[in-house]
Amino acid sequence: MTREPQKDGRLKETPSQTAGPYVHIGTAPQSIGREPLPNQPGPVAYDGADSITIEGVIYDGAGEPVRDAMVEFWGADAQGRTGEHGLFGRATSDFKTGEFRFQTVKPGQMKEGLAPRIDFLIFARGINLHLHTRIYFQEDQALVEADPELRRVAPKSRATLIAQRIDGGAKAAYRFDVNLQGENETVFFDV
Amino acid sequence: MSGLPFYRRERGEHPPALTPGYKSSVLRAPFRPLVSPEQTELDMTGPTFGHGMLGPLDNDLIRNASQGGEALGERIIVHGRVLDENARPIPNALIEAWQANAGGRYAHTNDGYLAPLDPNFSGCGRTMSDGDGYYRFRTIRPGPYPWPNNGSDWRPAHIHLSIFGEAFSQRLITQLYFEGDPLIPLCPIVNTIPDPDVIERLVARLDFKNQMPFDSLAYRFDIVLRGRRQTYFENREEGA
Ligand SMILES: [Fe+3]
Numbered sequence: 418m419t420r421e422p423q424k425d426g427r428l429k430e431t432p433s434q435t436a437g438p439y440v441h442i443g444t445a446p447q448s449i450g451r452e453p454l455p456n457q458p459g460p461v462a463y464d465g466a467d468s469i470t471i472e473g474v475i476y477d478g479a480g481e482p483v484r485d486a487m488v489e490f491w492g493a494d495a496q497g498r499t500g501e502h503g504l505f506g507r508a509t510s511d512f513k514t515g516e517f518r519f520q521t522v523k524p525g526q527m528k529e530g531l532a533p534r535i536d537f538l539i540f541a542r543g544i545n546l547h548l549h550t551r552i553y554f555q556e557d558q559a560l561v562e563a564d565p566e567l568r569r570v571a572p573k574s575r576a577t578l579i580a581q582r583i584d585g586g587a588k589a590a591y592r593f594d595v596n597l598q599g600e601n602e603t604v605f606f607d608v
Numbered sequence: 609m610s611g612l613p614f615y616r617r618e619r620g621e622h623p624p625a626l627t628p629g630y631k632s633s634v635l636r637a638p639f640r641p642l643v644s645p646e647q648t649e650l651d652m653t654g655p656t657f658g659h660g661m662l663g664p665l666d667n668d669l670i671r672n673a674s675q676g677g678e679a680l681g682e683r684i685i686v687h688g689r690v691l692d693e694n695a696r697p698i699p700n701a702l703i704e705a706w707q708a709n710a711g712g713r714y715a716h717t718n719d720g721y722l723a724p725l726d727p728n729f730s731g732c733g734r735t736m737s738d739g740d741g742y743y744r745f746r747t748i749r750p751g752p753y754p755w756p757n758n759g760s761d762w763r764p765a766h767i768h769l770s771i772f773g774e775a776f777s778q779r780l781i782t783q784l785y786f787e788g789d790p791l792i793p794l795c796p797i798v799n800t801i802p803d804p805d806v807i808e809r810l811v812a813r814l815d816f817k818n819q820m821p822f823d824s825l826a827y828r829f830d831i832v833l834r835g836r837r838q839t840y841f842e843n844r845e846e847g848a
Contacts, residue, residue, distance in 0.1 A: 427615075427693045427695075427835065428691060428692075428694075428695050428835075429618070429832060430617065430618065430621055430834055431782055431809060431831050431833070432622050432623065432782065432809060433622045433780060433781065434781070434783040434797060434800070434810065435630075435632075435633075435781075436768065436770070438718060439714045439716045439718070439768075440706070440768070442706040442716055442731055442732050443704045443705060443706025443731075443732050444704055444706075444770055446732060449716055450717065451732075454666065455661060458655065477635040477636050478635040479635050481635075489779070491654060491776045492650070493650060499650050500653040501656065503650070503655065505654070512717075512718070527648060528649075531648065538776075543631075543636035543637075544636050544637075545623035545630075545633060546622045548638065566645040569643060574640075597638055598638050602638055602640050603638075605640075605642050606643050607617060607619070607642035608647055608651045
């Protein structure tokens with residue numbers, strides 16, 4: 418509808434609605450066997466020799482994999498630069514296993530004191546407003562513990578934000594599972 | 609370069625995570641409160657897109673999946689402006705749209721609704737706002753469809769919209785409904801939003817005077833994304 422400024426001159430943000438079970442049609446056509454649209458973001462944001470892979474499963478409160486999610490990632494480049502240098506992409510959960518997988522670069526530090534991270538959004542049926550979490554890296558444990566941004570997060574919850582190395586090879590691969598609710602619930606942010 | 613931080617998201621203007629009337633939310637809603645950190649460069653910038661990425665028919669869902677014919681259904685234009693909370697236009701906002709066909713069927717491997725597929729319609733399109741924040745696309749009005757929730761619930765006619773502004777903090781996916789649809793107040797997904805005035809902001813208005821004569825009706829739908837704080841002082845005050 419047409420918007421008129423509120424009394425204080427500010428408009429109200431358009432409310433969110435669930436992305437629903439057919440989010441793939443508009444955001445990831447390749448996941449339902451169609452050609453992606455030209456330049457549509459996909460699961461590979463970077464394909465250099467030093468690329469990293471992050472894979473995982475999103476679990477619901479009953480411990481079942483979420484099989485219809487679309488996830489987005491956004492991180493700084495290897496030098497810690499954002500904006501036009503940032504890396505963005507999208508992946509979807511496998512319809513059978515719930516596994517998502519994407520490839521990007523290990524981000525550098527944006528500034529002194531901040532641990533390298535990738536911002537991670539989850540859209541799915543049953544999720545009314547996308548969930549926003551962060552992926553930190555196992556090898557940066559000390560930086561994560563010192564990061565002032567994470568001061569207010571209890572150590573046990575902080576652990577839910579750390580992707581674990583799953584190989585010993587030259588190309589780094591990480592595991593990042595998400596628990597939407599319950600005992601090991603992942604930390605979600607309101608940024 | 610990225611400027612000031614964004615106003616906090618007003619969570620009361622969005623559906624809460626746990627909405628038992630919409631059953632799928634019950635096992636997918638976090639229990640714990642969200643953590644609110646300071647915004648960093650990563651939050652205040654985001655992927656940006658250019659008009660060059662769009663194909664010539666991306667914004668015409670009537671023809672962009674043509675197998676020789678045009679999509680069946682009521683032909684409509686959806687148009688409006690993408691603004692921020694400070695009422696400033698947002699140029700180059702990427703809008704991705706997906707929807708069911710005129711019979712209420714999605715061209716998706718997981719949709720088994722008995723309404724037929726339309727061979728000339730994929731239900732997928734894209735558009736981008738211009739320098740004034742104005743956007744436009746053409747499609748057919750989607751049909752309502754039933755879904756299992758409390759027995760057979762029915763979705764009102766709707767178009768799913770995914771919007772990218774200038775920063776990752778502004779990211780939004782929502783649904784557009786149509787003025788006068790009697791299914792709107794009956795829908796458990798619409799009613800995840802408790803406030804009827806907030807729901808109204810998801811209802812596109814018939815824009816009769818902007819029709820394409822003898823071709824398509826028009827609906828007007830403005831989109832508001834989060835805005836940046838006006839002064840650094842205000843940021844510190846609110847952030848305190
Ligand atoms: Fe839908």
